[in-house]
Amino acid sequence: MFEREKIHEIEKSKKEWEEKKLERTLSRFPERKKEFVTSYEDEIERLYTPLDIENLDYIKDLGFPGEYPFTRGVQPTMYRGKLWTMRQYAGFGSAEESNKRYKYLLEQGQTGLSIAFDLPTQIGFDSDDPMSEGEVGKVGVAIDSLKDMEILFDGIPLDKVSVSMTINSTAMILLAMLMAIAKKQGVPYEKLRGTIQNDILKEYIARGTYIFPPKESMKLIVDIFDYGSKNLPKFNLISISGYHIREAGANAVQEIAFTLADGIAYVEAAIKAGLDPNEFGRNLSFFFNAHNNFLEEVAKFRAARKLWAKIMKERFGVTDEKAMKLKFHTQTAGSTLTAQQPLNNIIRVTIQALAAVMGGTQSLHTNSYDEALGLPTEQSVTVALRTQQIIAHEMGVSETVDPLAGSFAVEKLTSDIEEKAQKYLEKIDEIGGMVKAIEAGYPQKEILNSAYKTQKRIENKEQIIVGVNEYNSDKKEKIDILKVDEKQEEKQIEKLKNLKKQRDNAKVEKSLNRLKKAAINEENLFPYVIECVENYSTVGEITNILKEVYGEYRESTTI
């Protein structure tokens, strides 16, 4: 970036500054802490200068937005052309209640939907299953069959609103339901926009909603890539997620490294099954966490984009630029929210969201200030959405593409994070890939280690959390907490009973049998699941059929 001569001149001036100014200041006025560190325990320099980025090659390392290696963003105009999608993760209780919340959010200017499902739906149990007791409609909406999805999307036009669904082991079933709704609304599959999370590897690492063993889970994902890339060209068939990895305690480098390593595992599995990464590569998307250290976070997003582009191009020989672009959703860090002084969370969320925007996110969820206490109320979620709208329309940050580029600190952090994540990727290659690494408990151990160190820093007050280990107060802030209808579970079970009476049960049985045969014969299961769903088979019935063929995964002690 800089001529040799200039570098020497800066080196000389810096030395002079250190000897004349800095040392004198330090001797009179020492710094607040002995060392300042990043989340990955690198020392943060007091001052970054061109000397820190002297090897940066503008064209090779940064380039222009919309061009390889996409460090500066995936679109040439970024938010000048279109703002990021404002997509609040929401859903609770029944399909009726959630539908009301989605309509409210859309009326308030939200630009996409993000569906939260309850735990039974996520792990393939119907609401009347004894395993579901006490969990129906709790952390998300309860969906048993297409009947519930019809209510959930009532009056929501799928040709206008893109829908993200946080669903993993039962992703194929819920996507088939969304497609059935599109069909009923007259929206052709080619026009259906949205995302399914469908990222099972991070479930084994960090989140826990797996059902089947890894091999069978990967097969289902490849089936979705295969069918989806041909029939749903506008749909993101996976959202490879670092969010939960970070929430489990990973640092910024680990978040990026383990997420991209998961990405590599999916691409390898799909290529092994004969798919073309130039095709399914366009339907991949990512999901990251926006944590507290603003500069580090901006750098993290930029580094991730560059690394993925290189992986797709150099490792997998991809030639289509669209398949090299790392497009991502961001959620502000849930784990940084405090139950104490909850209104402080608004400030945390704002700054984290700003990092996501400065880092070039395509879609954003801003946490509500009450999320450490319960599900968001209408008021708290509105403040969260307004936070995005204020950043978008009032702060001027969406008007310049990648505005922090060229900052000595941000560029240095970007290349450091890239380099350190690359080292992790090499280590995972040595182990034999991410599936093997997870089986050996490698990422889990690394994450645990980081989480432990962070906890220690907080306990020692090396890391201050306002309102928790410093500046605490005995005064309780009064805020409203959302109450979920206690009768909700009973009502949902009643609905399910009625469905089973009304539907054509012979058809259900026939399609479930066809699915079982296809699973035994290792065919692509997607068309069979579509048939089951359209006949109103339930999430539990379909999952049980697959359990009969695939078995269930139980976490072993090595993980």
Ligand SMILES: CC(C)(COP(=O)(O)OP(=O)(O)OC[C@H]1O[C@@H](n2cnc3c(N)ncnc32)[C@H](O)[C@@H]1OP(=O)(O)O)[C@@H](O)C(=O)NCCC(=O)NCCSC(=O)CCC(=O)O
């Ligand atoms: C790719 C993303 C990230 C975003 O997709 P979107 O469709 O919203 O946005 P987009 O890609 O920017 O825009 C859509 C179209 O506009 C185009 N476009 C955008 N900006 C443009 C510009 N400046 N110039 C020209 N075109 C542009 C894009 O190319 C694309 O068109 P083309 O398609 O024609 O190119 C997707 O995957 C997504 O929305 N993900 C959300 C995931 C999510 O909500 N997850 C919740 C997890 S919640 C969770 O897990 C909680 C915790 C827990 O439960 O454990």
